[in-house]
Amino acid sequence: MRKTRMCIFLAVVMILTTFSIPAWSEMPSKTYTIAYKQQIPNDYATVIASAGGKVLRVMPEIAGLEVSSDNPKFLDNLKAVKEIQAANVEMIIKLDKEVTNPQAADGQPVIDIPQADEIDSYWSYQWDMQRITHNGDSYNIETGGVQNADGTITHKAVVGVIDTGIDPNHPDLKDNFLGGMNFVPANAADDSTEMGDPNDIVDRVGHGTHVSGSIAANGKLKGVGPDLGIRAYRIFPRNGGAPTSWIAPAIVQAAKDRVDVINMSIGGFDCISRYSYLTEKNAYSDIADVLLYKRAIQYAIDNGVTVVVSAGNESLNLNNPKEITDYMN
Known part of the structure; x- marks a missing residue:
């Protein structure tokens, strides 16, 4: 069943910084x-x-x-x-750099978790998923699909993940993987492995595979909807960022592919603040990137898609406009 109630959180803004113009030849x-x-x-x-x-x-x-x-x-x-x-x-847009939180892990890597070939399930370690699903009770209500007698899955809903791609052969994801598209052009970020192949959705970073697992892993790890379908739209190369002209078309394509939900966990206010500022009225300047993002999101909504965007990792109080304004400036 297609979604009829839409929700959006989109925070994409930009400012043109001043710079000295070199000579024409330079x-x-x-x-x-x-x-x-x-x-x-x-x-x-x-x-x-x-x-x-x-x-x-x-x-x-x-x-x-x-x-x-x-x-x-x-x-x-x-x-x-x-x-x-x-x-x-x-x-x-650039993905946030991974930073170890010494308060959470004492700055030391976790070493007591068994390797995949030594364990049948990681559920006892998935404290986050246990909380979200009320110790798995939500799976008894809805898993996102139906497992058929032959072991195949009929997906009730499909999530389009716009990110770094996916590991299509991951044992916890392969049964739910339904294809996707690459938007990274040939030789992006001077990477010779980037051939501009629209079918090359292989994750070179790991972030998109992680996000897809949080959504629909169904193996030794469990996601929030273990039988949800996943489509991957790759917008990030191994190194470097993703411009608007890769991301906005990915939104449009996901809508054309009739996904039910689009997920973009690709950056927050830290990324935005490199380009933009908020006015006293919390309004953004009329710039091309913002316009194209808004139009792409509206295109998805008009095609019955729910669009979800991460709020970032900055731990800002979104109910405090001054805190956001101060951070952005």
């Missing part, structure tokens, strides 16, 4: 995000080229472009194009 190529007021005009490629840019990606569903240019006057040249609503240097 100006490195930058990528830009462009949001049109309505649909993308037929002559978009010609207009962009005349302004000194080259189109890298077209996002017709949300009227957006990703463009590269080494012309320091590129954005100024676009100001005369009345069809464009906003254009700016592209926003890059």
